[in-house]
Amino acid sequence: MTAAHPSPPPPVFIYIFTLFFLYVPCAVILLPQSWSWWEDYSSSSKSKTTSNHLNLFDDTLVLDSHRLGFALGGSIFLECIFWSAQGLLLMITRSPSLFEKFTIKKTHVDYPNQTQIDTALAELAVGHLARPLLLWLFYPAWVARGCMTATFPSLQEMCVHLIFSILVDDTLFYWSHRLLHSNKWLYQTVHKQHHEFKYSVGLAVEYAHPVEDIISNTLPTIAGGLLLGSHPAIIFGYMSLKMWQSIDAHSGFELPFPLSPFNVVVGMDCAPAHDYHHSHNVGNFGGFFTFWDWFCGTDKSYKRHLSKRMSK
Numbered sequence: 095m096t097a098a099h100p101s102p103p104p105p106v107f108i109y110i111f112t113l114f115f116l117y118v119p120c121a122v123i124l125l126p127q128s129w130s131w132w133e134d135y136s137s138s139s140k141s142k143t144t145s146n147h148l149n150l151f152d153d154t155l156v157l158d159s160h161r162l163g164f165a166l167g168g169s170i171f172l173e174c175i176f177w178s179a180q181g182l183l184l185m186i187t188r189s190p191s192l193f194e195k196f197t198i199k200k201t202h203v204d205y206p207n208q209t210q211i212d213t214a215l216a217e218l219a220v221g222h223l224a225r226p227l228l229l230w231l232f233y234p235a236w237v238a239r240g241c242m243t244a245t246f247p248s249l250q251e252m253c254v255h256l257i258f259s260i261l262v263d264d265t266l267f268y269w270s271h272r273l274l275h276s277n278k279w280l281y282q283t284v285h286k287q288h289h290e291f292k293y294s295v296g297l298a299v300e301y302a303h304p305v306e307d308i309i310s311n312t313l314p315t316i317a318g319g320l321l322l323g324s325h326p327a328i329i330f331g332y333m334s335l336k337m338w339q340s341i342d343a344h345s346g347f348e349l350p351f352p353l354s355p356f357n358v359v360v361g362m363d364c365a366p367a368h369d370y371h372h373s374h375n376v377g378n379f380g381g382f383f384t385f386w387d388w389f390c391g392t393d394k395s396y397k398r399h400l401s402k403r404m405s406k
């Protein structure tokens with residue numbers, strides 16, 4: 095007797111799930127009310143966090159409850175966003191009609207097998223267990239930049255910080271990613287692992303060498319906030335946005351709004367462009383925007399591919 099195949103959730107449920115578990119948490123993290131407790135807490139122990147030094151193991155910082163709260167609270171929030179975005183993809187994958195409708199068609203590469211998925215999952219587990227430690231280790235850098243004592247930004251300031259973070263991230267990601275391809279040693283030793291997924295799926299998003307994780311993913315993501323000394327709401331707001339965008343770009347689906355807020359913005363072509371990068375391994379080194387690929391001409395092969403597909 096074969097096991098009954100799980101029935102797919104109705105599309106309306108998938109839309110409600112997306113709004114409730116992805117949009118609402120991202121909006122809440124950027125609301126001033128969400129941070130009132132943090133502001134009170136900050137002012138009550140300001141003496142600890144205003145010392146602008148970078149000693150990672152300073153006595154006042156090692157077991158600082160601010161530091162632990164930042165690392166653990168931030169990690170729990172990012173886990174919620176990560177697994178909600180993966181849950182959305184899982185529901186679409188289980189629904190034959192939606193899977194067919196949203197899949198970016200590829201004929202020359204195969205869907206990843208169970209061994210590949212299990213390997214990506216094992217690596218995910220290690221990376222996610224390390225995240226609180228990384229946030230904790232980087233904490234003094236945020237302290238030194240004044241992020242922990244920053245006042246909650248106005249709406250205008252928040253938009254400027256978020257846009258600046260995206261532009262800095264996009265530039266650093268493009269050039270570091272391009273370097274990982276153009277330098278043969280770096281490609282073979284570091285970046286090849288990420289390209290084992292020629293047919294990309296959401297769970298492959300963080301399947302990468304630790305060096306790539308640091309130079310091409312983590313540092314570009316936090317650089318904008320560090321440069322501007324952004325409030326923790328911006329830091330985690332932007333991290334969650336970047337995480338959702340990266341999962342969407344690796345999903346293998348071209349999702350409409352509101353299932354994806356990224357593919358509707360002019361100058362963004364996240365999922366189809368990065369899907370092509372994995373399936374063809376030619377050009378398309380960008381993240382959020384296509385600007386650098388257009389400016390440097392590294393999207394020529396992708397453009398030819400698109401026009402060929404349109405003429406069919």
Ligand SMILES: [Zn+2]
Binds near residue numbers: 285371
């Ligand atoms: Zn690549």
Ligand SMILES: [Zn+2]
Binds near residue numbers: 288368
């Ligand atoms: Zn990728």
